[in-house]
Amino acid sequence: MKNFFLFLPILILFSCESSEIDMNQNEEFVPVIKDELIASNLNPTVLERVKFQFKIKTDGLPMNQLYDSLTFSVSGIDNELRVYNIAYEDPGNPYGNPAEMELVNWYHSFFAVGSYQTRLYGYKNNVKKTLDVLDFTVSQPNDFYNIDWQNFVLEKTSYTNDINHFGLTINAKMISTSAIMGSISVVEVTCGWKNIPWPYSQAKNEESRAILYSNMIDSYGLPTYTEQNNLNELFAEYFDSTLPTDEIIHHIWITAKNKIALSEIRVNNETTLGFKLYAEKK
CATH class of the missing domain: 2.60.40.10 (Immunoglobulins)
Structure with a gap:
């Protein structure tokens, strides 16, 4: 009996020390096993x-x-x-x-x-x-840069990426049309360049055009109408707004939910100020 009581405290001490070691090991940094x-x-x-x-x-x-x-x-x-x-x-x-x-x-x-x-x-x-x-x-659960036409939210948001030198600005707004139509929901998308003052060079404007066009191709395929068609008449037929006099249409997409035009904004029909995508609910 005497030997038993001498051995028991030693056993308990060893058990406590082992638990403390295990806890410290669990807190140690786990090495990275792969890149x-x-x-x-x-x-x-x-x-x-x-x-x-x-x-x-x-x-x-x-x-x-x-x-x-x-x-x-x-x-x-x-x-x-x-x-x-x-x-x-x-x-x-x-x-x-x-x-x-x-x-x-x-x-x-x-x-x-x-x-x-x-x-x-x-x-x-x-x-x-x-x-x-x-x-x-x-994916695109709603439509046209994730705009939900059924639950339209008025907002202007810019998106830039750390790897890119450009960004997109999505402007969801209301515009006035005829007295019969009243106001309608529209979205305008423009492309901007980091650390480059506006107005941009012709080369940068052409890059903007290529980016916007590529986004539409990836999302909706080839345009429904191109410059081979009479785009001014088609815009008047499909869209509720009136085409501004300083804009030239290059492409039109008619999709399941949208009417989209890629247009060029000019001054005196000579100097290009930029390109934009304009969309209305179909």
Whole structure:
């Protein structure tokens, strides 16, 4: 009996120490087992903001020994977004040499329905390596940039992506027509460019036109009517509003829910100020 009571406290002490060790181990950092590009949603809707992050398998090595930079790409976009980079500064710089820049997270909105791929690349000594790939399916549950014509909301919203140098402005508003029609719901979509003053150059305006046209092709297919048709007469036939005198129509789409026109805004019928998409409920 005497030996039993001497042994019991030792047993209890050993048990408590083991539990404390296990708790500490559970709180330790879990190493990254593979390179990962992480997205908040792989099945977003048009214009939905998707958050991105990355994890890199370093095996305990400093990141700058593995890669000089990491970049993010989206299919259909030529640019790559640098999410990690080593900036080799002047050795006399008080911030050190080299310095490292890293985006903890960034955002992207898809402007049209369809399938897309995003990629995370690693660069080392000018050698490019694909680290991870994500596939996306983008849908449009309502219509025309997710506008719900049955529950129309008056708002003007701009969408920009970290990887792009341009953004879209969606302006849902009411306009007055004839005394019989009164006011109607319409949506205008324009394309703007970051860090470039307006008015834009002809080259940038043509890029805007290509972007808007491509979005419509991806969402609705080829236009119902093109410049081979009398677009002014067709606009007067299908649309409730009157075509402004300073606009020239290039394409018209008649879809299940929308009437959409891609038009060019000009001054004195010579200088192009830009392109826009104009939509009414069908």
